[in-house]
Amino acid sequence: MTLKLTPTQMAWRAAQDIADGAYVNLGIGFPELVAKFQPPGREAIFHTENGILGFGQAPAPGDEDWDLINAGKKAVTLKPGTAFFHHADSFAMVRGGHLDVAILGAYEVAETGDLANWSTGPKGVPAVGGAMDLVHGAKTVAVMTDHVTKDGKPKLLERCTLPLTGVGCVTRVYTNLAVIDITAGKFILREKLASIPFDDLQALTGARLHTPGPVADLAVPEL
Numbered sequence: 001m002t003l004k005l006t007p008t009q010m011a012w013r014a015a016q017d018i019a020d021g022a023y024v025n026l027g028i029g030f031p032e033l034v035a036k037f038q039p040p041g042r043e044a045i046f047h048t049e050n051g052i053l054g055f056g057q058a059p060a061p062g063d064e065d066w067d068l069i070n071a072g073k074k075a076v077t078l079k080p081g082t083a084f085f086h087h088a089d090s091f092a093m094v095r096g097g098h099l100d101v102a103i104l105g106a107y108e109v110a111e112t113g114d115l116a117n118w119s120t121g122p123k124g125v126p127a128v129g130g131a132m133d134l135v136h137g138a139k140t141v142a143v144m145t146d147h148v149t150k151d152g153k154p155k156l157l158e159r160c161t162l163p164l165t166g167v168g169c170v171t172r173v174y175t176n177l178a179v180i181d182i183t184a185g186k187f188i189l190r191e192k193l194a195s196i197p198f199d200d201l202q203a204l205t206g207a208r209l210h211t212p213g214p215v216a217d218l219a220v221p222e223l
Helices: 007-013 030-036 085-097 131-139 198-203
Strands: 025-026 045-048 052-055 076-083 102-105 106-112 139-143 170-174 176-184 186-192
Touching: 007 030, 007 139, 007 170, 025 030, 030 102, 045 085, 085 131, 102 131, 106 131, 186 198
Parallel strands: 025 045, 025 102, 102 139, 139 170
Antiparallel strands: 045 052, 052 076, 170 176, 176 186
């Protein structure tokens, strides 16, 4: 019985919602794995802040070309038609509203759509990167994150407690337990693992989960 999704399975699930031809930025961490998965008949164009448009999945171990990296300093492969440009031009694409989707990691997400993903507070090392630009420049912002922290505390909250990256910017959250939309200041549960009862999922969530319609099983392949 599956207890929770792996990061790779979360990435597979997020990839299923990307439209054909969409321009997509993948944040550092779990979201980087999304580039590995393209549903049949669809192709996304992946963008990275350091100046690549059209990169592919990570190379096999030993095949890395370390002149070809994403913003998280992870090796990438190139696809036909890949373009390179100055990072200032890359940010102009972001700020100009030319990205369809940004998929980011998170420390906390609020039911209002607020996102905290750049600082863990006074004791943390700030690393905002391009996230503040992405949450305002991309047409749609989604999050990939574990449902709870390493010590079991909810990451989906009524209000964020950490410094904010953006306000009211997130519309969908992919966790290792569920898929949740954010609509009108509410967490709307769309899918959950069949192995976790609703009440158990609610106990792991720091705000009320609403179910205005059917909740589908969160089904992913073994990867």
